Amino acid sequence: MKVGGFASSEARAEYEVVYERGLAALPAPTGTYDVETAFGVARVYRFGRPGGTPIVLLPGRAGTAVMWEPNLAALIEHGEVYAVDLIGEAGRSEQTVPIRDGADQAAWLTTVLAELDLASVHLIGYSFGGWLAANLAVRAPDRLKSLTVIDPVLTFGGLTAGLVVRATLTAIPVVNRWARPSFLHWISGGAEIDASDPVARVIDEGMRTYRIALPTPKLFTDAQLRSLRMPVLALIAGRSVIHQPERAAARARELLSRGQVELWPSATHAIAGEAATEVNARVSAFLAECEGKTPS
Numbered sequence: 001m002k003v004g005g006f007a008s009s010e011a012r013a014e015y016e017v018v019y020e021r022g023l024a025a026l027p028a029p030t031g032t033y034d035v036e037t038a039f040g041v042a043r044v045y046r047f048g049r050p051g052g053t054p055i056v057l058l059p060g061r062a063g064t065a066v067m068w069e070p071n072l073a074a075l076i077e078h079g080e081v082y083a084v085d086l087i088g089e090a091g092r093s094e095q096t097v098p099i100r101d102g103a104d105q106a107a108w109l110t111t112v113l114a115e116l117d118l119a120s121v122h123l124i125g126y127s128f129g130g131w132l133a134a135n136l137a138v139r140a141p142d143r144l145k146s147l148t149v150i151d152p153v154l155t156f157g158g159l160t161a162g163l164v165v166r167a168t169l170t171a172i173p174v175v176n177r178w179a180r181p182s183f184l185h186w187i188s189g190g191a192e193i194d195a196s197d198p199v200a201r202v203i204d205e206g207m208r209t210y211r212i213a214l215p216t217p218k219l220f221t222d223a224q225l226r227s228l229r230m231p232v233l234a235l236i237a238g239r240s241v242i243h244q245p246e247r248a249a250a251r252a253r254e255l256l257s258r259g260q261v262e263l264w265p266s267a268t269h270a271i272a273g274e275a276a277t278e279v280n281a282r283v284s285a286f287l288a289e290c291e292g293k294t295p296s
Contacts, residue, residue, distance in 0.1 A: 001098035002213040003040075004088040011209035015090065018205040022066035022198040027073060035115045037108040039099055043085040043092035044112060047072055051079030052291055053122055053145050056113070058084055060127030062206030064091035067126070067199050070273045074280035075124075078287055082121075084112065086129070088214045090206030099214055105132055106139040113143050122287055124148040126272050127242070131155050131217045137232075138224045146290040148233040148283055150272050151240050154217045156225075156255075157248035199273060225255040232256050233286040235279065238265035260286065 006012035031046035045065050055075055059067045065083035068075075075081045085091030087108050088099055099105060109132065113121065123144050125133030130152025137147045149155060234256070236249045249263040262282070267275055 001100065003095040003098055004211060004213045005095070006090075006209050007211055015205050015209045018201050019064065019066070019091070022064070022069070022202040025069050025198040026066065027076065033116065035112045037087065037111040037115075039097045039104060039108045040087045040095040041093060042087050042108065042112050044116065045083045047081045047083065048076035048079055053078075053120055053287075054080040054082060054118055055287070056082045056084065056118065056121045056123050058109075058123070058125035058129030058132045059086065060129055060203075061212075062090050062203045062210070063126070063129070063199070064089070064202055064206070066202045067272070069199055070276035071280055071283075074284060077284065078122075078291075082116065082118070084109075086132070088212060090202075090210035095213075101215055102135045102218060103139065106136050109136050110140050110143075119143060120145045122146045122148065122290065124150070124283065125152060126150040127269065128153050128217070134220060134228075135217070137228055137230065138220060141228070141230060144230050146231045146233070146287065147228070148235075148286065150235045150279065151237045151242065151267075151269050152234070153242050154219045155248075156220075156234070156236070156252040157243035157245075158219055159242065222255055225252075226257065228256060228258070230258065231286070231290050232259045233283065234259060234261045235267075235271065235282065236261065236263045237267035237269050237271045238263050239267060240269045240271075242269055 006015065027047055029045040029047055030049065033044045035042045035044060055078060057068050059065065064085045068083055072081065085093040087093045088095045121143055123133045123136065125131070130149035131154050133147055134149055134152060134155045137144055153159070234252045236245050238245050245263060249261055252259055252261040264271060264275070272279055
């Protein structure tokens, strides 16, 4: 097995320029950490000040901490927020050892939480980060006070054929140049991609320059989802192309014992950014409920 990495030193240098611009669009971090794990070094940014249960954010593929730009200001209202660049993905984390399966994914993330002394967290994941968050909840739930998954991949439903084909094309260097923008356009429901948007730029550049070598996530079993005992908020985009939204929402409602499952009919897979105000309000209300507070 291989490890992920940038296609070349030149590709990495080009990515760093875009990444730095994206990072500048975020609130100023109050801490930056490089956490050693058995699978590499995880870059983590802290935002906000202590107060209540910390929030940990896991981004979608190639999103890095930058993808939370539309959501960070609202989340910081709750206190400390930790945004993770995923090991094995574009960003400032560094993979040094192959990641073989879900157990390895949970292992490095558990190490990050332990090294940062985060004994209890609200874990929030979007898309692939949603799968990672649910994977940790299934395998090592002790540190999770709550779980929020925003249109998570391979969590409540399998991949669509269209997603598999298009994602495969973006990984082929010879067709990556045209397949990449087409993929981003398709996954956001046909919306035009703003070339000046810092989040879109970071995702696009990450897909162009970084070569992922991670295993394909496995769909969680009924027993695994039934085992979750923490409060779970699941926001499913009704126009999502990563799964069949209605079926995914129905399965989540059936299996999550403490689940709040919502199907947002008009939302695409880009829900966290395109409906940021509504998502921020819903997540904030959920976190306040988990903290035993009345939402403001």
